[in-house]
Amino acid sequence: MPLLEDPPVTAALPKVIEFFAGVGLARMGLEQAGFRVTWANDYEPDKYAMYTAHFRDEELGSEHTFDLGDVFAIDRTAVPRDAAIAWGSSPCTDLSLAGSRGGIRAGESNAFWGYIEALKQLGDDRPPVVVLENVVGLATSHGGDDLTAAIRAFNELGYSIDVLAIDARRFIPQSRPRLFLVGAQNPPVETTVPNPELRPDYLSWIYEDETLCTHRAELPTPPASLTTGLDAYIEPMPVADDRWWDANRTELFIKSLSPIQSERIAALRRATGVTYRTAYRRTRNGVATWEVRPDDIAGCLRTARGGSSKQAVVKVGNKRIQVRWMTPLEYARLMGAGDYNLEGARTNQALFAFGDAVAVPAVAWLGKHYLMPLATGTLGAADRQTAVV
Structure with missing residues (x-):
């Protein structure tokens, strides 16, 4: 047997x-x-x-x-x-x-x-x-x-x-x-x-x-x-990558910041080395504005069916500032699922999920x-x- x-x-x-x-x-x-x-x-x-x-x-x-x-x-x-x-x-x-x-x-x-x-x-x-x-x-x-x-x-x-x-x-x-x-x-x-x-x-x-x-x-x-650590979760991306917003859109982003946030970003921009921050678009008194987190962590990721709920990445330092939408891989990493299989998933599908x-x-x-x-x-x-x- x-x-x-x-x-x-x-x-x-x-x-x-x-x-x-x-x-x-x-x-x-x-x-x-x-x-x-x-x-x-x-x-x-x-x-x-x-x-x-x-x-x-x-x-x-x-x-x-x-x-x-x-x-x-x-x-x-x-x-x-x-x-x-x-x-x-x-x-x-x-x-x-x-x-x-x-x-x-x-x-x-x-x-x-x-x-x-x-x-x-x-x-x-x-x-x-x-x-x-x-x-x-x-x-x-x-x-x-x-x-x-x-x-x-x-x-x-x-x-x-x-x-x-x-x-x-x-x-x-x-x-x-x-x-x-x-x-x-x-x-x-x-x-x-x-x-x-x-x-x-x-x-x-x-x-x-x-x-x-x-x-x-x-x-x-x-x-x-945690109070720090965001940079380790950000997807490396060349300066010339077309996912970074162009100069006009980036300037509109900067102009929408409150005076306090604008000064905070200006100080980071003057600093040596690169710092990452995350930002949300809000509507204040009927006007669309951007708010940048002051700390080295991400804001709460939310469903991305509306533009205001999507989170952006701000890369600042060495006299430069670049802004783009956060990627599906970054969302996955910030949910503790950095090895998730994203093959075939549409961007908004993944961000929402x-x-x-x-x-x-x-x-x-x-x-x-x-x-x-x-x-x-x-x-x-x-x-x-x-x-x-």
């Missing part, structure tokens, strides 16, 4: 089902933390095209299914029932401070309830751990009512909720604060004073509301926020220090409780 082949190493890894997968940056972070994503869903064909081109699951024979379509219309009988974690990065359009602020039941952000319905349909086979990732605006949307509604929805499914605020700036030179709701059927009992680096004061009311089932896990302090995603290293840190110990029963294992709803 022939010997059985050894099973793949991945067979023992905890499985994840991923809602609102986008181009798979959450998957990248989770897999860095030791998980295996076996199922994903998103409704945007452009993101699906990038996802499949990068991960090549079908070509490589990976155990992975991508369900392309609206979260409300997925085949819920096909959602795997053996996952350790469900991850959902639901649309932030109506929750973001830069968006409509319509709330969790408005527009695209209403898709959160499709995530809840899908989990509900899994019944007793729901993963023991769930995650919701979204913008920090969720904490203040409708005076906190939207965050309360989200927590209560998870509570009704048997999950106690912990809420963390993590800025990608702790890992990469991009200002990108996000909320992470971590739900556990068997949450750890609190043993220490909660870490204010992860749970700032504006989240304290959540744990004081006795109508909500919450917990605060003991976690290590994350790395300090990365601007609408979660930073890989933030997910990897959360996965390593919280989700993996929680999923494997080693987080607070000596003293655990069952979520009471």
Whole structure:
């Protein structure tokens, strides 16, 4: 009788089902933390095209299914029932401070309830751990009512909720604060004073509301926020590259700066050596202006369907200034996905996809220090409780 082949190493890894997968940056972070994503869903064909081109699951024979379509219309009988974690990065359009602020039941952000319905349909086979990732605006949307509604929805499914605020700036030179709701059927009992680096004061009311089932896990302090490092993420480009704006457009850029910003750029221009900064175009009193960040990190990358949301690179020093739009590779690098396969992706397709995603290293840190110990029963294992709803 022939010997059985050894099973793949991945067979023992905890499985994840991923809602609102986008181009798979959450998957990248989770897999860095030791998980295996076996199922994903998103409704945007452009993101699906990038996802499949990068991960090549079908070509490589990976155990992975991508369900392309609206979260409300997925085949819920096909959602795997053996996952350790469900991850959902639901649309932030109506929750973001830069968006409509319509709330969790408005527009695209209403898709959160499709995530809840899908989990509900899994019944007793729901993963023991769930995650919701979204913008920090969720904490203040409708005076906190939207965050309360989200927590209560998870509570009704048997999950106690912990809420963390993590800025990608702790890992990469991009200002990108996000909320992470971590739900556990068997949450750890609190043993220490909660870490204010992860749970700032504006989240304290959540744990004081006795109508909500919450917990605060003991976690290590994350790395300090970066204040420098942008230059290492900028794509090298010759001075004569036609992606740099011409003299007239560059002069219009300079003229649009406020007096304070203009002097700041002038000082950098006089300096020896090259400095990089990022800039956004804003509308102030009906006039389009440019605002340049004063520090050596990027502003928060956003979806690039409108010109004002695109981020520009400013190269200044040695009496020269050059300006251009940020490239897809730079967006990928600033999301912690510098090795992402961009072949075949259109520029705006890539910019939108990365601007609408979660930073890989933030997910990897959360996965390593919280989700993996929680999923494997080693987080607070000596003293655990069952979520009471």
